[in-house]
Each structure stands twice: as structure tokens, then as C-alpha cells.
Amino acid sequence: MPENKKIRLAKFLAQSGVASRRKAEELIISGKVKVAGKIVKEPATTIDPSSLEIRVNNQPIILEEKVYYLLNKPVGYLSSVSDPHHDKTVLDLVPQEPRVFPVGRLDKDSQGLMILTNDGDLAYQLTHPKFEVKKIYRVKVDKRITADLAKKLLSGVSLTEGRAKADKVLIKSVYELEIVIHQGWKRQIRRMLESLGYQVLLLERIAEGKVKLGKLALGKYKRLSLKDLL
Incomplete structure (x- = not known):
């Protein structure tokens, strides 16, 4: 990222693939985000990530390449990042690196199209009610x-x-x-x-939105580009 490029903290976390914009705001408000060693609880705080260390749950955040997966979710998988009861989640069906999260939800008893990404801005555009996707x-x-x-x-x-x-x-x-x-x-x-x-x-x-499941086999995924999604 260019020097002196300031960005809202919540947006930076979303772009980093930590979570969607709304979830990133929740992380900040709950005191789980540190900037230069200090807890910041205001999502609108502007930062320069090139000169400050940002940590979430004490883990340093580094910008990663954006990835987008289309998954045909089978019945029996949770559309979550993890599950305390150790049930199967959609993350078991896609590559583990870079870390991604599901966009929206599809209940355990349902199947079909799911998008997974580390791009919080994209997730925001697909899930926020104002966009009516x-x-x-x-x-x-x-x-x-x-x-x-x-x-x-x-x-x-x-x-x-x-x-x-x-x-x-x-x-x-x-x-x-x-x-x-x-x-x-x-x-x-x-x-x-x-x-x-x-x-x-x-x-x-x-x-x-503009993405169709097509003939993708159940339990399989394929990689998409951003232009495939927006």
C-alpha cells in the first residue's frame, strides 16, 4: 500500500479478509483490534497501514491477494468459519490458504451456491440490504x-x-x-x-446476483474473478 495512504480501520480489516465490513466494525467496537499497540474502538478511525501495526485478537494483519470461490455446498455443512461443536463447515471444502469466509449464509439443511472470499468489501456489496442483491x-x-x-x-x-x-x-x-x-x-x-x-x-x-451455480458438481468449487461477481 502506498505511503501515507489513509483508510478507515473497518475498511482496512475488510480488505484484509478478516471479515465483512459489518463484522469488522463489531470486532473493533468489542475491543479486539489494536493499532500500534493500543485498543481502538471506533470503526471510523483512519489509519496508515503502511506505518502502523494492526492486530486482531493479537494477531498481526497483513494484506493478502483477494480470492473468490464459487462453491456448490452440500447438505450437512455449516456456512460458518468454525463451529464449537466441530461440525463440518464450508471451509473444509476450499483451500485453507489464504483464509476465506462465506458471504452470507445457507443453512445446514440446504445446498447450492455459496461464495467464499477474503474480500470484505465484496461481501458487503453482496449482503447489505441496501444493494438488494x-x-x-x-x-x-x-x-x-x-x-x-x-x-x-x-x-x-x-x-x-x-x-x-x-x-x-x-x-x-x-x-x-x-x-x-x-x-x-x-x-x-x-x-x-x-x-x-x-x-x-x-x-x-x-x-x-450475476453468479449462477450452473453445472458445478456438489461439494466442488471453482475460482472466480471480481468481474464475475460485480
Whole structure:
């Protein structure tokens, strides 16, 4: 990084692959970040990384090459960096260096497209609600699908977080839907369908933004470039 190039601390941590911008801010506020040996709790603090040592949880932070992986996540893997119960995580399916993290989440019982990266700025652009990045899911349910179900998904159902709506619904067969959403609430599609009396038998994310899962085999990954994602 050029000399005297000042940058917000939270942005630097995101660019370093420590975490997404929002998670980086949480790390700073919780007192886990040191600049030149001193704890800094203000995410907007500007720093010059070329002349100051930055540590997170007492580990020095060094800028790494940005990497982007598209993974076809199988059922049974957690979309997290680690798990205290030692369950399998998506990090078990991609190279260990440089260290990456999953962008957003896909619950353990679901499969399909996941993006992993060490680029916190990219993660922010894909996950922050203001960007309204659309995600497409293939969903199989336990009962016959009706036109009324599609209408209710489009008009919205009440969840704890608020009104959950599908942006688009396609009926693919008697038991299969394709649902497009930009909201990203936890287990959102499952909860929406459960509230309408349906159980999800299969949930697969097949697209996110401009990225499509395509024919990538289950459990496999491929490397992408930034232009593939934005």
C-alpha cells in the first residue's frame, strides 16, 4: 500500500479478509483490534497501514491477494468459519490458504451456491440490504403447489423480522418452485412456506446476483474473478 495512504480501520480489516465490513466494525467496537499497540474502538478511525501495526485478537494483519470461490455446498455443512461443536463447515471444502469466509449464509439443511472470499468489501456489496442483491432458489415441497401459494409468497407473510416477500415465483412442477428473493433473513424461505402449511424437502440456491451455480458438481468449487461477481 502506498505511503501515507489513509483508510478507515473497518475498511482496512475488510480488505484484509478478516471479515465483512459489518463484522469488522463489531470486532473493533468489542475491543479486539489494536493499532500500534493500543485498543481502538471506533470503526471510523483512519489509519496508515503502511506505518502502523494492526492486530486482531493479537494477531498481526497483513494484506493478502483477494480470492473468490464459487462453491456448490452440500447438505450437512455449516456456512460458518468454525463451529464449537466441530461440525463440518464450508471451509473444509476450499483451500485453507489464504483464509476465506462465506458471504452470507445457507443453512445446514440446504445446498447450492455459496461464495467464499477474503474480500470484505465484496461481501458487503453482496449482503447489505441496501444493494438488494437477488438470490434464486429451487425448492421442492411436500404438497401440491397451487397458484394461491404463489400469490401469497408474492404478497408476503409475517415473520419475526417483518413482512417477508418473494420478488418472483415460478411454478416448475406440481411439487417444485423457483423463488427469487432479495431479503436475507435466517431460514427465510423455509419459514415462509411453513407459515403457509408446506414443508420444504429440498432447498437449493442456484444464483446470486450475476453468479449462477450452473453445472458445478456438489461439494466442488471453482475460482472466480471480481468481474464475475460485480
